[in-house]
Amino acid sequence: MTDTTNIATKLADLQLFQNVLIESEQTLIKETSDDTIRERLEKILNQDRENLSDIQKAVAKLGTNADARSVSQAHAEKVKEMMSGSELTLFDKFFEFELLKHQQTMSGLVLHKAAQSLDDDLQDAMEPLNKVNFENRAHQEILKGVLYFAGTRELAGVEPDMGLWASVEQGIAALKGAVGSATSSS
Template sequence: MVVTLDDTKRSAIATELADLKALQELLIATEQKLLPAVSSDSEISNRLNDFIKDDQQDLAVIQGVIDKFSGSVQPRDSIRQYVDQVHRLMDGTELTLYQKVSAHERIKHQAVMTGLIVHKAAQVVGEDVKEAIGPLNQVNFKNRAHQEQLKAVLEVLGTRELTGKDPDQSVWARAQDAVAALRGVFDGLTN
């Protein structure tokens, strides 16, 4: 039996989708703004170019979901204000490159969570909504993968910012990182 939503619930999910679209547009804009700042590092630059390509494709998917699900809907005012604030910070000089990429990673996290919440809502409301938002799953997957890649970029940029040197990426350094993480877990258990 297909369950249909009342207009209020459908509108709430549609607004969440509009918020996701605004966040996805923001991701593309911030990636484009960050690209010139990392142009001397081909690995990070290539990664950002890949993100831009994926995010543009994902924006089209999100728009397709919105079109199938609800048609025209606007993001919340708070999201619009947030987008304006991020643009101001990304265009300004008050944040370092590391801080800008860190802010970008948080936007990516917000997009992931927004997409997942829409997915979870669709699971409990009915087949018609699940079907409409189905393509959103690939967007959630790619955004989550980007988020993990951004953590590696942050590690490099943060270490460079603090020391002027690249982080040690050797196998031994990674083993030391793992030991430190485990030590933190065990210390937490004993305290």
């Protein structure tokens, strides 16, 4: 396979899992009764819909279409099945969702770095992924808080300390500051 074909295939995987994230968010929004968590998930959902558009821009700029790998398609189906089924608790579903978000973040970062190391045209094609990658990283911070809340409720049967959301927000602000510094100095 050529470099462009490899990148196109991984980009197809990224697009596939972006759709799975969106479907998972819609499921989780319906299943949670916590207004704060639902509000945060709705914000993530809106950003992920925009991020799907950015991924599609990268596909178009690359100019080489590929299909997601069969192993990725099977994994996506398994995740959809778990998220829509009743075997997992809500905490388990949030945990699976966070793992998928982490996978998406790392895949996007590696794709961007690989393209950057190959040539200027590939780097330019992957540029829309920058925003996607940074937002996915911020989503991971939010999901950490969601996991703490859902996990404490499920495992201990008590409400977690509300100060946790403040520390999550501080983590996101620090991440955005670092991103702003990195992009303004390049």
